[in-house]
Amino acid sequence: MHTLIAGPQQHTYLVARPGARRGVQLRAARYDELAAADAADALVPEWLVDAARKTWALDLAGRPVHGTVVVRARTRLNYSRATWELNKGCNFNCAMCYLAQRTFEGLPWSEKARLIDMFCEAGVLWLQFTGGEPTIDRDLLEAYAYAYERGMLLEILTNGSRLHRDDVLGTLMRMRPHKVTVSLYGASEEAADSLTRTRGSFRLVMKGLEAARAAGLPVEITLIITKHNEHEADAMRGIAREYADQFSEYGSISPTYDGQPDPLAAQSPCFLGGNTVFQGCPAGHTFFHVGPFGLATMCKIGRENPIDLMTTGVAGLLGLQALRHLPGLPPAGEGVPDREGTTGELLPTS
Ligand code: SF4
Structure with a gap:
């Protein structure tokens, strides 16, 4: 069973752990690297091993991405x-x-x-x-x-x-x-x-x-x-x-x-x-x-x-x-500010 979820979220990318309130924000290049590692059955990259240790006290060293992280696909609909x-x-x-x-x-x-x-x-x-x-x-x-x-x-x-x-x-x-x-x-x-x-x-x-x-x-x-x-x-x-x-x-x-x-x-x-x-x-x-x-x-x-x-x-x-x-609705694309590598409380974009 997976330990983490990584995926696009509005204008950024997040890594989340089910049951934990804290998450990690990524840039697109990191997300692409993770998706490629998943497809190639490679190990969890070092930067994510570090982030998982700091954010959730998890040790992912030596574990493959596949089976450890569900890497969610990009979506044109972009709902949260x-x-x-x-x-x-x-x-x-x-x-x-x-x-x-x-x-x-x-x-x-x-x-x-x-x-x-x-x-x-x-x-x-x-x-x-x-x-x-x-x-x-x-x-x-x-x-x-x-x-x-x-x-x-x-x-x-x-x-x-x-x-x-x-x-x-x-x-x-x-x-x-x-x-x-x-x-x-x-x-x-x-x-x-x-x-x-x-x-x-x-x-x-x-x-x-x-x-x-x-x-x-x-x-x-x-x-x-x-x-x-x-x-x-x-x-x-x-x-x-x-x-x-x-x-x-x-x-x-x-x-x-x-x-x-x-x-x-x-x-x-x-x-x-x-x-x-x-x-x-x-x-x-x-x-x-x-x-x-x-x-x-x-x-x-x-x-x-x-x-x-x-x-x-x-x-x-x-x-x-x-x-x-419709008047009163926020413009499309408002969402999580871009702060690569930061961790914080993981809340829906609303
Ligand atoms: S509010 Fe309605 S749906 Fe909720 S517990 Fe009561 S009867 Fe059930």
Whole structure:
């Protein structure tokens, strides 16, 4: 199994290690050298051995590039990040869910694999599996393993209820995710189960968080604060500090993405987020979203004019890129500044 991923990213090239936050920036000539070494079955070049030692305390001396580094191909589409709603089905029934219907359906495995190839071809380095609840999809672990092998940094956005399972945990321990983001719906059974409208949901989430912590997985927690749990906000922050590397709070509830207002009834007026000035958005530019049947849109919320990737192939994404010229979107090509050899926190270009 590979140790590193190297590939183009906007105006530069990066080397990343799955599960590690730090990465290394390269110039094009170094990337070309690495790609040539991969094709020739040569050893990891000295400059990368040094960088891997300094950045991740890894010893790659004497190891071949092939099998150690996934060298991602250049791409004309140049995307960085995508979210993939594998399946809208969910084992919870949250009062504030932005999905109007949570149907248990999606692509068959062969089409999922074809879609993962398209993410690769589009240049996606950061891929988020989401839902519904992605862990309920029967192909999630196979899809995760295949995307990992293709050289992507993976995130699972989950309600945490199946994180404790041996098959899920085992896969994530063997193939480390970039992060696992768990939504927390309360600090007690009473509050959380009333928001999820699912008996036993809090107990399962805590079991998942315990298991993830014991396995040393990189966990982030999103606190979903509503009328059901606002009185437990401090206790929820306490759980987040105990179980996660980072956490964020989310109190501004959205209508369903097809415009139904029902989820807004759960919103707590005390926890509405402050308004910020719109600074532009990477949707359709460096980022896109794909639904359970391969329909690509600019983001999870704006689902107008979807492109059916299973019919168009990856070239269909050019249709999203045409929207780059809308007012407010940043110009194409904004991205990582050119600092050869520097290491730093590895964040998506958005
Ligand atoms: S866990 Fe997420 S997808 Fe499932 S019902 Fe709750 S908000 Fe919706």
